[in-house]
Amino acid sequence: MTALLDSFREAFDALPDRDAAGLGESRRTALEAALGDGLPHARVEAWKYTSLRALERRSFVASTPVPDLDPAIVAGIPAPRLVFVNGRLAPALGAPEDLPEGVSLQPLSGVLSDGEARDANFLARRFDRLDEPFARINAALAVEGAVLRVAAGVQVQAPVHLVFVGAPADADAAWHLRHLVELGRDASLGVVEHHVSTGRHRHLSNHLLHAHLGPGTRLLHARVQDESEGATLMHRTDAALASDAHYRRVDLELGAALSRHELNIALHGDRSRADANGVLLASGKRHLETRLGLDHVGRDTACHLTWRGLAAGRSRAAFHGGILIREGADGTEAVLSNKNLLLDERAEIDSQPVLEIHADEVQAAHGATVGQIDQTALFYLRSRGIPAEQARALLTAAFCRETLSPIDDPDLRDMLAARLDAALARLEAE
Secondary structure, eight states: OOHHHHHHHHHHHTOTTTTGGGOHHHHHHHHHHHHHHOOOOTTSGGGTTOOOTTGGGOOOEEOOOOTTOOGGGGTTSOSSEEEEETTEEOGGGOBTTOOOTTEEEEEHHHHHHHSOGGGGGGGGOOOOOTTOHHHHHHHHHOOBOEEEEEOTTOBOOSOEEEEEEEOOOSSOEEEEEEEEEEEOTTOEEEEEEEEEESSOOOOEEEEEEEEEEOTTOEEEEEEEEOOOTTOEEEEEEEEEEOTTOEEEEEEEEOOOSEEEEEEEEEEOSTTOEEEEEEEEEEOTTOEEEEEEEEEEOSTTOEEEEEEEEEEOTTOEEEEEEEEEEOTTOTTOEEEEEEEEEEOSTTOEEEEEEEEEEOSSSOEEEEEEEEEOOOHHHHHHHHHTTOOHHHHHHHHHHHHHHGGGTTOOOHHHHHHHHHHHHHHHHHHHHO
C-alpha cells in the first residue's frame, strides 16, 4: 500500500464520529474499495494526463485548528459566507446570518450532529468505478462541508460565498469536505466558491460537491481556485438537473501545484440547460486538469461550453470535454469550444474533446485548438505604441475574459475579472 493510502487509513481509524447519521458501514465500504483498488495509473484513461506517482509517496496528517488567522483574508468577500480554514469551520470569519427566509446554510458537522439522518443521505452515495479514488476517500472521511438548501419558489438575490482557506501548518495536512447545494422547484440562487491561501503550504484538499436543481430552478455557480503554489486539490462537482432547470457555471483555475477538477452535469429533465465556462491558467511547474462530463438524458436539453487554457514556463494544462447524448434525448443542442495558448515552448497543453451521440434530431459541435498569441494582433497593438509586454497582457486578458459571459451580476463579474487579471499579471511576472 502507498504512503498516501496508509495515511488515509490512519485518518479513518482516528475519526471520532464516523458512524454519525448511520454512515459507519457505507464509510468503511468506501474506504475498503479505495484501499483495495489502489490509485489509478497512467494507463487508466481518465488519469492519462495526471500522474499520481509523486503524490502517492507522500503522507498527510489530519488538519488541526489554525489560531488567530488574519480576518483580512476574507475582508473582500461579502456576506452571506461560510468559511473553512484547513478543512475546519471558522465561525469567527463567517457571516451566514444575512440569508432570506427559506434558505438554510449549515456546516456538514452540524447536520451530522443535530439533523435528521435523511438530511445527510447524500453522503451514502456509492462510487464503484476504479477511476474515482478520491470520491471514495471523500465518502469515507468527510465530516465537514457546506449544506445549502433553498426552498421552493425562493429567489435569493445576493450570492452565497463558500470560502476555503489553506494556511501554513507544522505538517502537511489533508482534509476531505463534502458539500450539498439543493434548490426546490422554481428557486434561484448564486453560489461562489473561493479556494485561497494565507501563505505557502503543501496540503491536500479533497472536495466533492453535489448540486441538485429541481424543476424550473436557476443556479449560478462560480469557483475561483487560487491556492498556494505548493498545494494539491482534488475537486469534483456532480450536478443533476430536473426539467427546465438552468445551471450557469464559471471556473477559474489559477493556482496550486496540482489541481484536478471533474465537473459532471446530468441533464435529466426535459428542456434543462447548462452553460459552463472556465479558464485553466498554468504557469511555473503547475499541473492543472479539468474534466467535463455532460450527460444529456431529457429531450430538448442544451449545453454551451467555452473553455480557455494558457500554459507558460514548464507547466501543463489538460482538458477533457466529454458530451454524451443518450438515446431518446432528441432535440439536444450541444456546443463545446476549447481554445488554448502556449506561452512557452517548454509548456504543454492537452485537449481531448469527445462527442458521443445516440439520438436523432440533435445539433452538436465541438472544437479544440492549441496555438500561440496572434502575431498580427500583437504587431497591430505595438504599432499603436503599446509596449510588447502590455500588448501580450491585453491579448491574453481578452482571450480569457470571454468565459465570464454567464455572469450577469456586475459586482460578481468585476470581482472574478479582478482575480483573473491578478493571476495573469503574476504569469507575466514569472
